[in-house]
Amino acid sequence: MNDESRPRPVFDPGIPVADRAVLAAAPERLVAASLPAPAPPAVTAATVAARVLWIPAFAVFYGVLPGGWLRVFFLASLDQDDLVGGALRWGRLPVLAMMLTPALQVLLLLLGQQEAAVLLAAVSFTGWVIGALRHLREPAAARAAREHHGRYLLPADFDRPAARLLVRAQRAVDAVLRSQSHRTGLLDDVGNTVVLPRQEWAIASTLAEHTRLRRERVVQQTERLSPRVRALLEPQERALALSARSVTVRIEALEAYARRAGEADDAFHESRVLAALPEQNARYRDLLAGTVGDEMAAAEIRGMAEDARRTERALREEVADALDTTPELALPKDQEETR
Template sequence: MKEESRPRPVFDPEISGDDRAVLAAAPELLVAACAPRPPRPRLRATTVAARLVWIPVFAFFYGVLPGGWLRVFFLASLDGDELVGGAMRWGRLPIAAMMLTPALQVLLLLLGQTDAAAVLAAASFTGWVAGALRHVREPAAARAAREHHGSYLLPGDFDRPAARLLVRAQRAIDAVLGSQAHGAGLLDDVNNAVVLPRQEWAIAGALAEHTRLRRERRAQQPERLSPRVRAMLEPQDRALALSVRSVTRRIEALEAYARRAGEADDAYHESRVLRELPEQNARYRDLLASTVGDEMAGAEIRGMAEDAHRAERALRERVTSALRAGHELRLPAE
């Protein structure tokens, strides 16, 4: 599938904003709805055994021993520019803990507070074990891709006819959301930020279903079926064709909506130009008054004053027209 006819992933608007951001940031982990749901990660015996050894050693080294200081000294010995960055990758709290905990333990031991030092060491060890366990659990993107499987649609969920239609819908939606009229609030009554993603998801869901039905029909190998059986399948083909025409009309309505948004853009741009004309005319009148003879300047200034009045009237008319164009834009009913 060519890049220009390749649709972007579509997400169910019901997915939370945080999960949607996680999914969008890791497209390589997403699995098409037409494919099986990703399985839960399985822990092999070797992985479990390695973690049983690695996690306690890791927590003891950084939580009880002065592992943080050893790490900083090691990075410093490399004589590189990544000393601060290499250490701060852990975050401020872990850095502070692995730097201060050994010093406090030594201080408590010097003061004879062995029990307090032991409690501090145990608490630090437990905290680093908990941190290590959080690090080795299933990544958030993989979990979201598995839990929301079927609530997002990928290019693999669409055949060529469906992908072309979805690309048309997405281009129309992008044109509306990227328009100056939308940015200026002229289309706020339509609530594009909410309605258009729902439209995109509804259209994508229908096109994905069209794709599944066409793939099933090809798998049935109609050329091998008898005329009687093919006749029994004709109502299904007509139903699919009607659904395709219905979705196509919805996409055409979106494209018409995008064209109206473009017209509102033109009117909004023109209104901004007209809004600046009175001030510009005043500057030109001053220019004429200071550089042209009195008689000629007087005639020009009077003419420009009349032009200014006409520009102001045109401005009001164009602004009204732009607002009307924005408020009249409506999406087709779902």
């Protein structure tokens, strides 16, 4: 399918808004409803062992030792243009903590406050361990894609007939929601925002089920079945055809609504043009009042053009006379022989 016949992902309006936003921002995490749901992240023994070693070392390096200063010096040694951006990739608070903690520890030690220095190191170590553990959690997009699997539909969930119908529905929905009439509140903007996504999801769900049934029919290889068995399958064919016709009628209704929205846009545009006519007419009247001055200016410009033509003719005549009276360049005799 090309891009024009390829529908966009469709999300169940019942999915929480925050999760829908996360899913829409990470389409690479989505798994088609026709495929098995993503498995939860597996933690192997090797992963656990690596984390047991890596997390404390990470927390000691950045939370207790001057790892932040070492990182800044390392980035500076690379002569990077974005030194600040590279240093702040964890955020301002962690960077501030890992830069100030070593200095405060040294200061406390110099003041003889060993207990306070140890306490500060322990607090910093604990904070960096917690931060590392939070970083190791399952990404929000992966979690949402797994938990809401089946409540979003991708292009892979539709065969060609279903995809074409869904694209028609999505174009109609987009035409309404992008119309000026909707944006200015001339249409039921609240109803459009709520009802149209529900209609899109209902249509997509039905078309996905049509696709599953047609794919099952291909697997059945009806040409290999006996006439008696094929006769048993005929009611299923009729039911699928009736359902396809029903969803097509719904899509046609959406398209008719989109056309009405377009006609409302035209009428709104026309009303704005009519509202601006009085002010425009006044400007045109001012323009006509200045035509007398324009005629006088045109006469003056024509006179200037005639003067320019006379000057040009005089210059051309002088150049022609100069060419007629200029003697031919005489070459030396030896150069004439070599020519």
